[in-house]
Amino acid sequence: MNTSFGELEAILEHVPPHPEHLIRALHEVQAKFNYIPADALDAVCDHVGVARSQGWAVATFYKAFSLRPRKEHEISVCVGTACHIRGAAEVYETIVRGTRAHAGEESTPESDLSVEKVYCLGCCSMGPVAKVGNEIHANLDQKKVDTLIQTHSKR
Amino acid sequence: MKIHNLEGLLKAKQRGITKLYPPKKPKLLVGMATCGLANGAREVFDFFRSKARATSWNGLVEKTGCIGLCYQEPLVDLVIPGKPRLTYNRVDLVAAEKIWEELWNGDIPETSLMAWNDTDMILLDGGPRKLHQGETESFMRRFPSYAELDFLKYQQHIAMRNCGLLDPDNLDHYIARGGYFSLQKALTAMQPDEVIEEIIRSGLRGRGGGGFPAGIKWRSCRKAKGAPKYVLCNADEGNPGTYTDRGLLESDPHSILEGMLIGAYAIGSTEGYIYVRAEYPLAVETMQRAISAAREAGLLGKDILGTGFDFDMEISLGGGAYVCGESTALMASIEGKPGEPRAKYTHTAEKGLWDRPSNLNNVETWANVPVIISKGADWYNMIGTKKSTGTKMFSLVGKVNRVGLVEVPMGITIREMVNAVGGGVPSGGEFKAIQTGGPSGGCIPKDCWDLPLDFESLTHAGSMMGSGGMIVMDQSICMVDLARHFIDFLMDESCGKCVPCRLGLKRMHTMLERFTEGRGTIEDLDEMKSLARAIQDAALCALGGSAPNPVLSTIRYFRDEFEAHILDKRCPAKVCKRLITYSINSDACTGCAHCSDVCPTGAIVSTNRKTHRIETSLCIKCGVCAGVCEAGAIEVI
Amino acid sequence: MITLNINGSVVKGLEGSSILDVARSSGISIPTLCHSGALEPSGACRLCIVEVNDGKRNRMVASCLYPIREGIDVYTESERVRNARHWILQMLVDEHPGSEKIREIAGAYGVQESAFRSDDCDDTCIRCGLCVIACKDVAGIRSISFANRGVKKEVTTAHQLPSPECVGCGVCLYVCPTESMERLFAKTRQLAATVEGRQP
Numbered sequence: 001m002n003t004s005f006g007e008l009e010a011i012l013e014h015v016p017p018h019p020e021h022l023i024r025a026l027h028e029v030q031a032k033f034n035y036i037p038a039d040a041l042d043a044v045c046d047h048v049g050v051a052r053s054q055g056w057a058v059a060t061f062y063k064a065f066s067l068r069p070r071k072e073h074e075i076s077v078c079v080g081t082a083c084h085i086r087g088a089a090e091v092y093e094t095i096v097r098g099t100r101a102h103a104g105e106e107s108t109p110e111s112d113l114s115v116e117k118v119y120c121l122g123c124c125s126m127g128p129v130a131k132v133g134n135e136i137h138a139n140l141d142q143k144k145v146d147t148l149i150q151t152h153s154k155r
Numbered sequence: 156m157k158i159h160n161l162e163g164l165l166k167a168k169q170r171g172i173t174k175l176y177p178p179k180k181p182k183l184l185v186g187m188a189t190c191g192l193a194n195g196a197r198e199v200f201d202f203f204r205s206k207a208r209a210t211s212w213n214g215l216v217e218k219t220g221c222i223g224l225c226y227q228e229p230l231v232d233l234v235i236p237g238k239p240r241l242t243y244n245r246v247d248l249v250a251a252e253k254i255w256e257e258l259w260n261g262d263i264p265e266t267s268l269m270a271w272n273d274t275d276m277i278l279l280d281g282g283p284r285k286l287h288q289g290e291t292e293s294f295m296r297r298f299p300s301y302a303e304l305d306f307l308k309y310q311q312h313i314a315m316r317n318c319g320l321l322d323p324d325n326l327d328h329y330i331a332r333g334g335y336f337s338l339q340k341a342l343t344a345m346q347p348d349e350v351i352e353e354i355i356r357s358g359l360r361g362r363g364g365g366g367f368p369a370g371i372k373w374r375s376c377r378k379a380k381g382a383p384k385y386v387l388c389n390a391d392e393g394n395p396g397t398y399t400d401r402g403l404l405e406s407d408p409h410s411i412l413e414g415m416l417i418g419a420y421a422i423g424s425t426e427g428y429i430y431v432r433a434e435y436p437l438a439v440e441t442m443q444r445a446i447s448a449a450r451e452a453g454l455l456g457k458d459i460l461g462t463g464f465d466f467d468m469e470i471s472l473g474g475g476a477y478v479c480g481e482s483t484a485l486m487a488s489i490e491g492k493p494g495e496p497r498a499k500y501t502h503t504a505e506k507g508l509w510d511r512p513s514n515l516n517n518v519e520t521w522a523n524v525p526v527i528i529s530k531g532a533d534w535y536n537m538i539g540t541k542k543s544t545g546t547k548m549f550s551l552v553g554k555v556n557r558v559g560l561v562e563v564p565m566g567i568t569i570r571e572m573v574n575a576v577g578g579g580v581p582s583g584g585e586f587k588a589i590q591t592g593g594p595s596g597g598c599i600p601k602d603c604w605d606l607p608l609d610f611e612s613l614t615h616a617g618s619m620m621g622s623g624g625m626i627v628m629d630q631s632i633c634m635v636d637l638a639r640h641f642i643d644f645l646m647d648e649s650c651g652k653c654v655p656c657r658l659g660l661k662r663m664h665t666m667l668e669r670f671t672e673g674r675g676t677i678e679d680l681d682e683m684k685s686l687a688r689a690i691q692d693a694a695l696c697a698l699g700g701s702a703p704n705p706v707l708s709t710i711r712y713f714r715d716e717f718e719a720h721i722l723d724k725r726c727p728a729k730v731c732k733r734l735i736t737y738s739i740n741s742d743a744c745t746g747c748a749h750c751s752d753v754c755p756t757g758a759i760v761s762t763n764r765k766t767h768r769i770e771t772s773l774c775i776k777c778g779v780c781a782g783v784c785e786a787g788a789i790e791v792i
Numbered sequence: 793m794i795t796l797n798i799n800g801s802v803v804k805g806l807e808g809s810s811i812l813d814v815a816r817s818s819g820i821s822i823p824t825l826c827h828s829g830a831l832e833p834s835g836a837c838r839l840c841i842v843e844v845n846d847g848k849r850n851r852m853v854a855s856c857l858y859p860i861r862e863g864i865d866v867y868t869e870s871e872r873v874r875n876a877r878h879w880i881l882q883m884l885v886d887e888h889p890g891s892e893k894i895r896e897i898a899g900a901y902g903v904q905e906s907a908f909r910s911d912d913c914d915d916t917c918i919r920c921g922l923c924v925i926a927c928k929d930v931a932g933i934r935s936i937s938f939a940n941r942g943v944k945k946e947v948t949t950a951h952q953l954p955s956p957e958c959v960g961c962g963v964c965l966y967v968c969p970t971e972s973m974e975r976l977f978a979k980t981r982q983l984a985a986t987v988e989g990r991q992p
Contacts, residue, residue: 019490020489022491024471048491051935052957054492057937060939061474061938062473064474081395081641082553084637119477119644119647122189123398124395124626125398125550137193141782142783476941647942650945651938652921652945653838655876657945658883658943685879689876692852692872692875695835
């Protein structure tokens with residue numbers, strides 16, 4: 001077992017052992033480890049009573065779950081329609097270039113920053129927006145993007 | 156405190172009124188929905204809180220939801236007993252400090268004052284509440300009232316009746332504004348069939364997309380054999396450009412719960428789920444707190460309001476899949492499976508969640524229900540148009556001056572929406588089209604902007620009502636690029652179960668990409684229309700079936716733009732990178748070198764130490780230079 | 793018995809039968825790829841699409857799933873049906889040029905590979921999921937499932953590793969309409985064989 005047995009136990013303890021709670025359990029695993037470790041996925045499947053292949057199907061179907069460790073600071077750039085027409089594509093490219101300048105490439109083992117595109121964060125009135133953790137950064141422009149990258153690269 | 160019956164409800168109402176309008180205490184309210192928070196509402200709230208604590212201020216600092224004026228966030232309300240409600244806009248920390256100072260000096264703060272309101276509308280409880288009596292205060296002559304704000308003037312808040320006017324975490328606030336009295340009325344004075352009859356007569360149609368009559372859906376589910384029956388709420392709002400559901404979930408969760416409770420009673424259900432997308436953390440938390448509060452008060456659980464009616468519900472968290480907004484995919488997801496739709500040849504009213512009779516409506520639909528039960532179908536169906544009754548919420552965004560959440564009677568025109576409510580397109584631009592219905596809808600051009608906003612008109616125009624996304628576009632938007640954008644999105648979100656959607660969208664994507672690169676042919680355009688029809692006809696679910704809509708509607712109304720890309724290899728909006736070139740106008744260039752500093756590929760060189768030039772072969776057309784050039788010397792051809 | 797019309801002829805079928813079953817037993821041919829009489833239909837390939845008028849409106853339905861209803865009119869060769877079928881075959885033949893079975897059906901309907909033909913001749917899986925259903929319902933094992941979604945959807949084992957659950961019954965090979973299970977089967981079997989003490 002690679003993941004801490006105790007941490008996983010603590011999660012599973014309050015998840016009722018029923019197949020309907022698979023997604024909920026995976027959300028908690030994702031939140032705890034920042035990804036779904038393979039052994040944790042198997043343990044969750046056993047706990048809620050589904051085949052391992054079913055757990056695999058669910059974990060790979062939904063975007064909320066990542067099978068590889070995510071970076072500590074993940075910049076989610078919204079490329080939904082409202083942001084798209086306000087220049088989200090440029091913001092995304094700028095952020096990717098900016099993080100490369102800081103970290104060498106989009107995301108390296110040394111960097112704690114990564115960038116991904118997401119569709120619609122529901123903040124359409126103030127696009128382009130990006131999300132870091134649960135924090136929304138609104139009305140992004142060149143300047144704000146620079147600050148954003150700098151703050152999160154230094155942390 | 157448990158609420159056992161009408162008497163308990165009336166007591167809670169009294170408590171709520173005292174909390175909403177404390178007789179002797181002034182109150183500062185900060186709008187703390189996501190829009191507010193993203194603009195700094197948390198800092199403003201913390202500032203007021205700490206000041207109030209430090210100075211032992213006799214007033215209260217509370218949070219509230221979102222009234223819809225997203226373009227004015229962060230919003231702060233000041234409620235002083237006997238005075239009009241005062242609303243301050245774009246309150247940053249500097250403004251907050253000034254407001255506090257003025258308030259502390261005993262003045263009515265006028266820094267950042269946007270508008271006042273001398274009457275709070277209370278839709279469900281005997282009408283408006285006068286906040287101000289007596290003489291007109293001087294600021295009332297100098298600042299507009301709510302009724303004079305163009306953004307609000309044309310609106311009618313039914314689903315949004317409490318948004319921005321109460322603390323979403325406070326059950327008593329909700330009850331004070333007439334909440335849960337509709338449930339009490341339904342449970343004690345109406346038979347389930349009468350409730351259904353009332354909803355049918357109101358003409359309420361599903362606000363999530365299709366516009367199916369809600370009451371008829373309920374009736375099929377009531378009649379279906381099997382138990383338990385499930386009442387479900389679709390809060391998986393994934394349409395890019397839409398956040399109406401988020402607004403309600405974050406600002407008035409109990410209105411949704413009450414609607415579901417009434418629906419459950421009518422249908423004969425004892426269990427329910429609200430399926431919320433995980434991308435809305437605040438909405439999930441707010442809803443969770445509302446469910447706990449309702450359970451604690453006995454409004455969820457056994458023997459609700461002493462009538463013997465049992466109902467309880469849970470939140471089911473989405474996993475980040477747009478397709479789960481489709482009813483059968485949503486149900487699969489609640490069951491803990493991948494969100495793959497199934498053919499609906501047997502209705503979900505008969506065989507839905509766990510193959511049991513199930514009734515699914517979206518957030519806004521549920522929020523309308525208590526109002527219909529309270530005020531009656533006749534009151535409700537007088538609003539809107541004959542076939543599309545009531546109001547509809549829209550998130551008005553894009554190239555428009557006043558962006559935000561609006562709720563208007565059905566039937567107002569697109570032109571009124573854009574110009575009167577939205578204040579028109581920002582200067583320099585001109586209205587070109589409006590996109591409604593998200594990726595299942597389409598773009599409606601200026602020629603059609605006198606079209607009334609109702610279900611049939613929008614469908615007839617090749618778009619759809621959808622869940623209320625409304626994206627205004629001006630000349631800077633390339634319709635071919637936009638069509639590609641939607642197909643990109645849908646291809647990413649397709650579950651991949653059926654061939655027409657999985658491979659058809661991929662094919663469309665390739666074709667559209669060719670157009671944006673100037674590589675398509677006119678024959679491709681006709682091919683694409685034929686493929687679009689095949690996808691519409693053969694896809695398994697509504698996501699696939701409606702996926703070609705954004706493409707078909709753009710070809711229908713903007714064929715000239717496609718032709719410009721295909722025949723002239725030209726992008727009229729100057730968006731498609733393969734078809735544009737950046738250059739520097741040497742007459743305008745001041746040689747400041749800002750552009751060459753930011754150019755990521757070193758494509759900008761100084762010619763004679765005075766002006767700059769772009770080396771086209773190195774230019775990746777990212778447009779960063781144009782963004783920093785203060786002289787406006789960078790041209791796109 | 794339920795009476796309905798297919799292409800203008802009156803046919804009869806038992807309640808609960810699908811349009812496809814009734815059509816075939818009446819000698820009317822409808823092409824299919826992901827239909828196996830023995831398994832629960834998934835309605836994934838959509839090749840069996842037909843047009844139905846139920847007296848109220850015309851709709852396009854998957855005939856393998858749609859239960860017959862009294863008095864409906866079914867059209868298996870309408871313009872809409874032919875257009876949809878054409879495109880399904882066109883995309884399948886372009887996406888999976890390595891599959892003889894697909895080429896054969898496409899050829900029968902006059903569909904040839906187009907300029908959009910994929911270079912990948914190995915991938916002949918049409919993601920219909922018959923193997924997944926068979927593994928679950930016939931073998932009762934669930935050693936394989938779908939993974940990912942959309943264009944990235946594929947049939948795999950958990951963690952894409954040889955599956956200890958697999959007993960090597962081969963039912964997945966048997967039901968696959970496009971003979972695409974061999975590679976995955978070999979991989980899935982690897983571990984099962986080791987566990988049983990035999991060489992794969």
